[in-house]
Amino acid sequence: MNKNIERISEISTALRLAEIDIDALYAGKNDITPLSAIKLYLEEQLKLRIEKQNLLRRKRAELPYEKTLEQFDFGFQRSVTKETMLRLADMTWVEQAYNICFLGPPGIGKTHLAVALTVKALDMGYAAVFTTLEELIIDLKTEQIITKSSRRMKNIRKASLIVIDEVGFLPLSTQEANLFFSFISAMSEKTSVIITSNKGFDEWIDFMGDATITTAILDRLIHHCEIINMTGESYRLSHRKSITQ
Numbered sequence: 001m002n003k004n005i006e007r008i009s010e011i012s013t014a015l016r017l018a019e020i021d022i023d024a025l026y027a028g029k030n031d032i033t034p035l036s037a038i039k040l041y042l043e044e045q046l047k048l049r050i051e052k053q054n055l056l057r058r059k060r061a062e063l064p065y066e067k068t069l070e071q072f073d074f075g076f077q078r079s080v081t082k083e084t085m086l087r088l089a090d091m092t093w094v095e096q097a098y099n100i101c102f103l104g105p106p107g108i109g110k111t112h113l114a115v116a117l118t119v120k121a122l123d124m125g126y127a128a129v130f131t132t133l134e135e136l137i138i139d140l141k142t143e144q145i146i147t148k149s150s151r152r153m154k155n156i157r158k159a160s161l162i163v164i165d166e167v168g169f170l171p172l173s174t175q176e177a178n179l180f181f182s183f184i185s186a187m188s189e190k191t192s193v194i195i196t197s198n199k200g201f202d203e204w205i206d207f208m209g210d211a212t213i214t215t216a217i218l219d220r221l222i223h224h225c226e227i228i229n230m231t232g233e234s235y236r237l238s239h240r241k242s243i244t245q
Contacts, residue, residue: 018048057122060155063130067115077109079231085113088226089120094161094192099225101195107234110196114163117194121161128161133180134170140179161192168199171207180208181217188220195221200229 005022012019025044026032032040069089074082088100100117102110114130121128131139139156142149156162172180187193199207201218208214 017045018052020044020048053125054122057125057127061118061122061128061130063115063118064111065115066119067112068119069113069116072109072112072116077230077232079104079108080113080228084228085116088117091117091121091124091126093226094121094126097189097192097224099193099195099221101197101221101225101227102230103197103200103227104230104232105234106198108230108232110198110230111165113228114165114194114196118161118163126160127158128163129156129159130163130165131156132166132169133164134166136164136183137172137176137179140183141176157186157191159191161194162187163194163196165196167195167197168204168207172209174210174213177208177210177213177217181213184217184220189224193221 008022009019020041025040026037029037029040069082069085072082072085074080093100100114102113104110118128118130136156139149139153143153144150184193197204201222204218205211205214208217
């Protein structure tokens, strides 16, 4: 029996299969049939492979943290409904390369909701990447000269869902605005994009600096897009904790 286990381990290694504790897998199953034994072994291999792929997707996603829709306080933030978010959580819009824009002031949960949808997408097997606009611009500017940026942009372009956080937080130069336009244009109707911004669309020209580029970017973003305008007080400020509390 031990020789059989060793041989199974050797074959698994040669086939690049996960290492499985055979004794533990078949413990208490002395009367198992050969076909059932093979089925159980392959099911365990599939389970381990799915877990490995899920972990790899999460690593590549570069999420700042993991949040779920269940953790979101819809009682505090009433400008977006739980029903709307649950409908978006079915991810059918990713298959159609639709976009989502969360607009509103800081601290009201835009990034939480964007991350929660990304977590759902990852759980369903989609490749997704999270970035801020500032990080994206740096990568676009340096991908030809810095290996890390090149690798990251390759990962971003292969994703089914891209989250671009903090759009409008910092002004863009003309070169940067053009880079952003080129990126959005390349992703348009091929990849779903989630945007979070503390600026309304009518304010985007203020940080883009060019009306033509701004219009061109918005034209591609909102052609197939769910726009969610959020209002209210900052959740972080309303629920802040001091050192002495």
